[in-house]
Amino acid sequence: MEALVSQIFSVGFGIIVPFIFVLTIVVFFHELGHFYVARRCGVTVEVFSVGFGRPLASWYDKHGTQWKIGWMPLGGYVKFLGDENAASAPDIEAIEKMDTQTRKTTLFDKPLGQRAAVVAAGPVANFILAIIIFAGLYAVLGQRVTDPVVGAVVADSAAERAGFQPGRSHYRN
Template identity: 45%
Template sequence: MLPSPGILFTILMFVAMISPLVFIHEMGHYLAGRMFNTAVDSFSIGFGREIFGWTNRRGERWKVGWLPLGGYVKFTGDANAASLPQEAARVNPAEKPFLFAFKPLWQRAIIVAAGPFVNFAAAILIFATFIAIYGQSYTSPVVSNIVTESAADRAGLAPGDRILKVDGKAIERFEDIIGIVMINPGTPVSVDFERAGAVRNIVLTPDLIEEKDRFGKTFTIPRIGLIGEERGVIERGPVESLWYGTEAVFATTGMMVEGLVQIVTGRRSVKELGGPLKIAEVSGQAGTMGIEAFVNLMALVSINLGFINLLPIPMLDGGHLAIYAAEAVRRKPIPPQVQEWAFMTGFALLISFMLIVTWNDLASFGVFKHVAGLIG
């Protein structure tokens, strides 16, 4: 069992994890803006008071804030970091061609979407690099053994069965089954399999098993009890690696979408959501396990950052894109007052979300039990 990393190491790993991802996200916005000759006031990594910074020859202020939980690009003419436009009457007509708020709709959409796109691209590059260097693990989707009294055993699966689909998703390798089962804890899933040339179907419910990670922390995972054949490794060339790296990002994003739908519909508890404290914890743990584990986690967090930012919530990139979609349908801009109310609502939603995930993080660390023990 590995010792838990110290607080200082965890904080350093968290900053090392988040800062590069925030930087490339905002750099996506910045580079897309520059591509369309959009004037920029400032580029910030982190929020709050500026720790240090500099002004480049274009008059753009590049700075680092004391709270490394995000960042922003403030385009000239925006009233704030959320890119709400200033009153048009106060804008110099000569500056309008260079201001984000007055750019064509399609250019604004590209600038906003560039941030999440870069996060997904970074994850693809990381996965593709790992596949190119180490190859891709492959286990045939043929069952070699069944765990006694497991969900698969109770459902009637047997050695020699070839798994074709799980929860309606095609299975090409045994590893595909794991990802599907992980997002269906305690939820019945349909399994299509081939036995003696005939295709059959059964429905099983994964068992919830308590285990301990290498740091001694208890967690619960779903398990169906299938054992595959001996795992092998397939070497992939650069183009293949890029293809399978992209496939892995799409699959991971799909699992995030399904997990969110399950939480919204009540199939999974909101307690499963984690926040910055949980990311900090796993960042510290990954840091003790070596650079490969740390970079792999960085790819997953990058996907998560891109996915969350595309949610249609005002204040996030997806909220901007939703407003632009409405503008395209209406063929005229959304009234500024409506946009301001939307962003105020989005801000309230984000604060509520942060409170929920922070509460979950503190509960997972046992803070409330400890406080209750002190009071009792």
């Protein structure tokens, strides 16, 4: 029984918790990409959520966007003004009832290029995050370098005359 409990904690805290942590970071940056480009294009963002279900925490920023952290951290979404749901399907009835000025801040009313930029921004943000993570790992951990050790010395060669011996390192700092 003790081995079973140990195995459960090992899997839970050794695999599942780190997986959920990394997934949450990736989802946050993905949604942040959509959010940032939408804001730059003048789209009103109603909700920015990481996680699904009932919110564990929720607050509003100065632009009126509701930021949520859901209890089930397996995804996220950004909901724009005029969206029927989190999948960004336009709510045609609601959009038709909006005045012209408000309608201009919906994703639905933006030109194709801006809509495409908002949609592409999530995957682009993930790509940039991957570059940052790998560059950071490379900077911290470095690159494996094989020591310059002489493997063999050919008889009557310049290396032998210079005193090189197999198994020794001959580099200077």
